[in-house]
Amino acid sequence: MTEPDPRADPDSPEGRGGTAAAIPAAPPGAGRSGLDRRRILGAAIEFIDANGLNALTMRRLGSYLGVEAMALYRYVPGREQLLDGVVESVIDELYGDPDVHLGVSHGWQDYLQRLAHGVRRIALAHPEVFPLVATRPPAAPWVRPPLRSLRWVESFLEAMLDSGFTEEAAVAAYRAYSSFLLGHLLLEVSQKGVKISPEDQPEGVPDAAESTDLRNYPTVVRLESLLSLDESAAEFEEALENLLGRLEAVRQESRSPRRGDPRPS
Amino acid sequence: MTEPDPRADPDSPEGRGGTAAAIPAAPPGAGRSGLDRRRILGAAIEFIDANGLNALTMRRLGSYLGVEAMALYRYVPGREQLLDGVVESVIDELYGDPDVHLGVSHGWQDYLQRLAHGVRRIALAHPEVFPLVATRPPAAPWVRPPLRSLRWVESFLEAMLDSGFTEEAAVAAYRAYSSFLLGHLLLEVSQKGVKISPEDQPEGVPDAAESTDLRNYPTVVRLESLLSLDESAAEFEEALENLLGRLEAVRQESRSPRRGDPRPS
DNA sequence: GCCCGGTCGCTTACGTTGTAAACGGATCAC
DNA sequence: GTGATCCGTTTACAACGTAAGCGACCGGGC
Numbered sequence: 001m002t003e004p005d006p007r008a009d010p011d012s013p014e015g016r017g018g019t020a021a022a023i024p025a026a027p028p029g030a031g032r033s034g035l036d037r038r039r040i041l042g043a044a045i046e047f048i049d050a051n052g053l054n055a056l057t058m059r060r061l062g063s064y065l066g067v068e069a070m071a072l073y074r075y076v077p078g079r080e081q082l083l084d085g086v087v088e089s090v091i092d093e094l095y096g097d098p099d100v101h102l103g104v105s106h107g108w109q110d111y112l113q114r115l116a117h118g119v120r121r122i123a124l125a126h127p128e129v130f131p132l133v134a135t136r137p138p139a140a141p142w143v144r145p146p147l148r149s150l151r152w153v154e155s156f157l158e159a160m161l162d163s164g165f166t167e168e169a170a171v172a173a174y175r176a177y178s179s180f181l182l183g184h185l186l187l188e189v190s191q192k193g194v195k196i197s198p199e200d201q202p203e204g205v206p207d208a209a210e211s212t213d214l215r216n217y218p219t220v221v222r223l224e225s226l227l228s229l230d231e232s233a234a235e236f237e238e239a240l241e242n243l244l245g246r247l248e249a250v251r252q253e254s255r256s257p258r259r260g261d262p263r264p265s
Numbered sequence: 266m267t268e269p270d271p272r273a274d275p276d277s278p279e280g281r282g283g284t285a286a287a288i289p290a291a292p293p294g295a296g297r298s299g300l301d302r303r304r305i306l307g308a309a310i311e312f313i314d315a316n317g318l319n320a321l322t323m324r325r326l327g328s329y330l331g332v333e334a335m336a337l338y339r340y341v342p343g344r345e346q347l348l349d350g351v352v353e354s355v356i357d358e359l360y361g362d363p364d365v366h367l368g369v370s371h372g373w374q375d376y377l378q379r380l381a382h383g384v385r386r387i388a389l390a391h392p393e394v395f396p397l398v399a400t401r402p403p404a405a406p407w408v409r410p411p412l413r414s415l416r417w418v419e420s421f422l423e424a425m426l427d428s429g430f431t432e433e434a435a436v437a438a439y440r441a442y443s444s445f446l447l448g449h450l451l452l453e454v455s456q457k458g459v460k461i462s463p464e465d466q467p468e469g470v471p472d473a474a475e476s477t478d479l480r481n482y483p484t485v486v487r488l489e490s491l492l493s494l495d496e497s498a499a500e501f502e503e504a505l506e507n508l509l510g511r512l513e514a515v516r517q518e519s520r521s522p523r524r525g526d527p528r529p530s
Numbered sequence: 531g532c533c534c535g536g537t538c539g540c541t542t543a544c545g546t547t548g549t550a551a552a553c554g555g556a557t558c559a560c
Numbered sequence: 561g562t563g564a565t566c567c568g569t570t571t572a573c574a575a576c577g578t579a580a581g582c583g584a585c586c587g588g589g590c
Contacts, residue, residue, distance in 0.1 A: 035538080058577060070578075071539050079577065131400045134451065141459050142485060142492035144452055154482040161484065171491045175452075175500055183448020186399065187409055187440075194406050217419040219426065220407060226436045227407035235440055242511055300567080323548065335549080336568050344548065 009233040011121045035067060037075040041089045044082060048128045058082075087133050090126055091148050094118050102155045108163035109244050112177065115156075116240050119146055119181055120188075127189040134186050144178050146185065165247075166254045173247050180243050188232045274498040276386045300332060302340040306354045309347060313393045323347075352398050355391055356413050359383050367420045373428035374509050377442065380421075381505050384411055384446055385453075392454040399451050409443050411450065430512075434519040438512050445508050453497045 008014065043065050048056050058079060062069040076082045094100055100118035104111040123130045123146070134145045142153055153174070160170035214221050273279065308330050313321055323344060327334040341347045359365055365383035369376040388395045388411070399410045407418055418439070425435035479486050 057575080059575080068540055069576095070541085073578075074538065135396045135400055135455070137458055138455060139459075140493075141456050141495075142489070144456065150479075150482045150485060154485050157484045157488060167488055167491055171488055171494075172496070172500065174492075175496075176504060179448035179452050179500075179504070180444075181448070182452060183444035183446070186451070187444050187447060190400070190402060191406050191409065193402055194404075214415075217415045219422045220415060220419050223422060223432055223436055224407070226432055227439075228405075229436075230406075231437070231440075235437065235444075239441060239444070242507075246507055322546080324546085333569055334547095335570085338549070339567060 011117055011124055011233070013125050035065065035071060035075065037085070040065065040072055040075055040082070041085045044086050045089060045126065045129060048086070049126055052128050053132060083132060084136060086129060087136050087148060090122060090129050090133060091146070093122055094152070097121065104159040104162055108159050111159045112244060113240065116181060120185055120236060123185040123189050127192045130185060130189045134182055146182050147178060163251070164255055165251050169250050169254045172250065176243060176247070180239060184236050184239060188236070191230070191232070276382055276389055276498070278390045300330065300336060300340065302350070305330065305337055305340055305347070306350045309351050310354060310391065310394060313351070314391055317393050318397060348397060349401060351394060352401050352413060355387060355394050355398060356411070358387055359417070362386070369424035369427055373424050376424045377509060378505065381446060385450055385501060388450040388454050392457045395450060395454045399447055411447050412443060428516070429520060430516050431519045434515050437515065441508060441512070445504060449501050449504060453501070456495070456497070
């Protein structure tokens with residue numbers, strides 16, 4: 001299908017050696033028997049990736065694991081908590097990503113950049129799961145999507161503080177960063193499932209009645225090809241760089257509250 | 266409860282005369298009998314706002330309207346499409362907002378600012394509905410959340426083109442703008458339902474076992490008050506202004522494509 | 531050896547969900 | 561009057577999440 005294009009998106013699943021492989025989930029032919037929470041969550045992720053979130057029911061997930069639905073309840077309190085576990089598992093893949101570090105070693109910008117791409121890799125690897133990451137209610141105001149893990153929040157804030165951000169600036173940075181990631185990635189994955197060409201309409205009228213009448217939206221029609229173009233990778237990069245620049249300005253400013261530096265960054 | 270604070274958030278429901286009132290939905294005491302698509306969608310919105318999305322079932326919505334569940338199917342093909350209709354209705358409130366204009370009259374920055382605040386007002390007025398706006402799959406790549414209406418896309422693009430943006434820049438602006446809105450507003454509404462203080466735990470251990478152990482996250486604990494602070498309005502404003510500034514730079518640059526930028530991206 | 535408490539998946543059962551299909555009573559045109 | 565049309569109800573069914581109890585295994589103490 002898609003052979004490794006040198007211009008390929010480095011965060012797309014095809015562009016790497018697989019999805020960070022933090023959750024092998026099930027050694028494919030082996031270990032058939034042992035049910036267990038990790039195996040269930042892994043199977044749930046696979047199932048959602050393959051069939052969509054709506055298709056996931058306890059019964060179907062059970063039979064996907066070769067087991068009756070009720071067996072799952074030994075390891076998971078219920079469906080809601082299973083979804084919580086799925087979200088947690090997916091985010092936990094970050095820990096297995098060799099390109100993302102918990103500590104800041106090459107500067108905070110490097111840290112944020114690696115983290116952002118790590119999250120983006122996860123979002124692209126699990127496009128059907130990611131909206132779940134985005135919409136599950138957070139346990140507390142500071143555990144917000146898409147990071148969703150106190151450990152990452154802690155790591156983020158420490159990195160900022162260690163790099164000269166004030167506490168206020170670090171918190172503001174955290175919020176700006178989460179919003180940016182969430183917005184971009186949610187839109188990017190939601191765009192992935194969209195068909196542009198009608199593809200195959202089984203029968204019926206040959207070509208008319210294509211969704212709604214586009215006659216009243218000439219600009220949309222004229223720019224259709226531009227609008228349909230997928231520039232996600234470049235736009236992500238640009239917005240991320242802009243955000244980092246903005247944060248650097250905030251950092252500089254907050255370090256020398258009196259008088260200013262005429263040349264920020 | 267909350268009396269009109271002069272520093273109040275101008276987009277919050279309390280800060281205005283009510284939610285743009287584009288959908289009276291049901292003249293409260295009158296017109297009991299006539300069922301009708303608009304009335305159903307209005308009731309669904311009220312119901313979700315009051316009881317949350319999960320609580321909405323066809324049967325419950327029916328009895329909320331004083332009718333059996335199956336009666337709804339005369340006006341709505343099914344539950345999924347009902348939710349689509351809800352999203353559409355909520356976004357349609359923008360048309361009734363006197364502060365938001367379809368055409369650009371005082372410059373594109375004014376246009377974008379009014380539009381952004383209009384959408385934010387909607388999000389805050391319907392915090393339980395907004396995640397739905399964000400996650401329903403778009404019909405086409407160019408109809409993306411949270412605008413979700415070809416008419417707004419058309420209006421947006423026209424505004425940009427009329428203001429000197431090239432086609433590419435207009436499309437890029439549209440994408441950056443949607444991402445920004447979606448990310449900020451989704452996080453803002455998701456934060457609204459979060460309890461900070463334990464509030465009332467019915468019984469049990471007096472104070473321990475508060476969710477997870479916070480002992481390993483000293484920075485989070487130390488910054489808890491900052492993290493819990495709700496600065497959404499100011500942050501929204503700041504990020505919006507930053508975005509507008511960025512777009513202006515793009516616009517300037519794209520007008521004089523040859524010569525010019527000493528700083529290639 | 532045997533027994534025995536524990537673990538684990540299965541079976542059965544119940545209330546709720548979305549929705550197809552048929553039904554009946556108004557209301558209307560003629 | 562008389563049929564057609566509208567519109568809410570009734571009935572029915574498969575699928576859902578999950579509570580409760582069952583039985584087949586298991587490793588350790590006597």
